[in-house]
Amino acid sequence: MTDSLSGTVGSQDTRLIVIRGNSASGKSSVAAGLREKFGRNLAIVGQDNLRRVVLRERDRPGGANIGLIDLTARYALSNGFHVVVEGLLYADRYGTMLKDLVRAHRGVSRCYYLDVPYTETLLRHATKADAEYLEQVTEVHLRDWYREKDLLPGGLETVIDTVSTLDDTIQQILRESGLDQVLPTDR
Template sequence: MGTEETRLVVVRGNSASGKSSVAAGIRDRFGRGLALVGQDNLRRIVLRERDRPGAANIGLIGMTARYALDAGFHTVVEGILYADRYGEMLQGLIRDHRGITRCYYLDIPYEETLVRHATKPDLEYLTQVTDAHLRDWYRERDLLPGDIETVIGATSRQEETVARILRETGLDRLAPVDR
């Protein structure tokens, strides 16, 4: 799947850990030719589905990433993506991708999750998602098996994390593709 030139980046972590902001930062810095496959968009918006084992969004995320890579797009898959629910799909993507693949886990302590959550600009979301929800969803170091993820801690600022991922994947040395 994909080509030897395509890059697959997986960004995982708990709610409010900065996954979506990091993924958007990667795309903003890279430019055209990079697909964002966001768990929240496909699960909550496209399918309006709850996050549960065996849910349809798991396959949709995998199929969307595969399609983008096969079409020549560098691809960032981002979301909470619990290891026990999404791990098999993610490991299949990693195994099948012919290009460079890098996986990152944003490791943010629960207390920092609460602080970051409170800064979200969407007031409707803030009233719907409470501290109790965040506590229920939080999984400490929910890493994929096989030591395949680079763990990035709370002290790494968003700009530093984006620059690191661009450098480690080689995206900082590639030209965007104007499609």
């Protein structure tokens, strides 16, 4: 539910989870794992999908995808979905939108930054199954995109490093967000 007077979104029962990090840090895998463990009623708002597929837009300051990510997350929360927003989501471009979204959300909000060193990014990238993507996205691209500890200001995020396995990360987020205590809704 959105309250236009107060600018709030969602309900006390909805959960908002933001997962940020560099390319090949595991963001999409964590989001998919959260949905697999939780079940239905968990919307995944993926930056790559909205920016690259829906809008076919380059990642630039002030891009239209920033507002679309915000609107999509708000819409899902307002319709009773728990939401995972995931992507590189550079702090200087997406930080204001993410802070406003977290501030407006009535329920539990948790933000995470997957901190993966550049060398590990290269190794993980090489294991991606999409041959066309691997051909298009080179080591040069990964170097250009990489930002070390691109954290949101104000200590908003929990940093998760490479010591945490995929399953450990999923379990941590389920626990800290309270999703492990919420029954999924069969839609």
